[in-house]
Amino acid sequence: xxxxxxxxxxxxxxxxxxxxxxxxxxxxxxxxxxxxxxxxxxxxxxxxxxxxxxxxxxxxxxxxxxxxxxxxxxxxxxxxxxxxxxxxxxxxxxxxxxxxxxxxxxxxxxxxxxxxxxxxxxxxxxxxxxxxxxxxxxxxxxxxxx
Numbered sequence: 001x002x003x004x005x006x007x008x009x010x011x012x013x014x015x016x017x018x019x020x021x022x023x024x025x026x027x028x029x030x031x032x033x034x035x036x037x038x039x040x041x042x043x044x045x046x047x048x049x050x051x052x053x054x055x056x057x058x059x060x061x062x063x064x065x066x067x068x069x070x071x072x073x074x075x076x077x078x079x080x081x082x083x084x085x086x087x088x089x090x091x092x093x094x095x096x097x098x099x100x101x102x103x104x105x106x107x108x109x110x111x112x113x114x115x116x117x118x119x120x121x122x123x124x125x126x127x128x129x130x131x132x133x134x135x136x137x138x139x140x141x142x143x144x145x146x
Contacts, residue, residue: 025047044073045077048083050075053077079108079109082105083109086101
């Protein structure tokens, strides 16, 4: 059953609009720049899936867990590999069934990325309202109390 009512508005959008609802907003999560040790995939991945794997760990290391999220991320990366093959097939032959399968796979990928917190709304639901990387200059200014 589909949820009723308006979809939740991302915290970033509320803040950009000046918080029209006047509810208290969570403080942004500040992620200090750091090198991330990207774990090896559980199963082999093709080039597009491996690229997704690496990008996800680099950009989502603040909230993606190696203990609990790694299997779902593996599935998403395998879906990305499958999508690449299916998309090439659709471009090659234009088969309507293949195109429908591609769109269904797209929906699954978006849904799984949502579970992993890769939309603003889902990050807010996970308690990672806004993630911004603190620059070295900001870190130095904060340390000096300015």
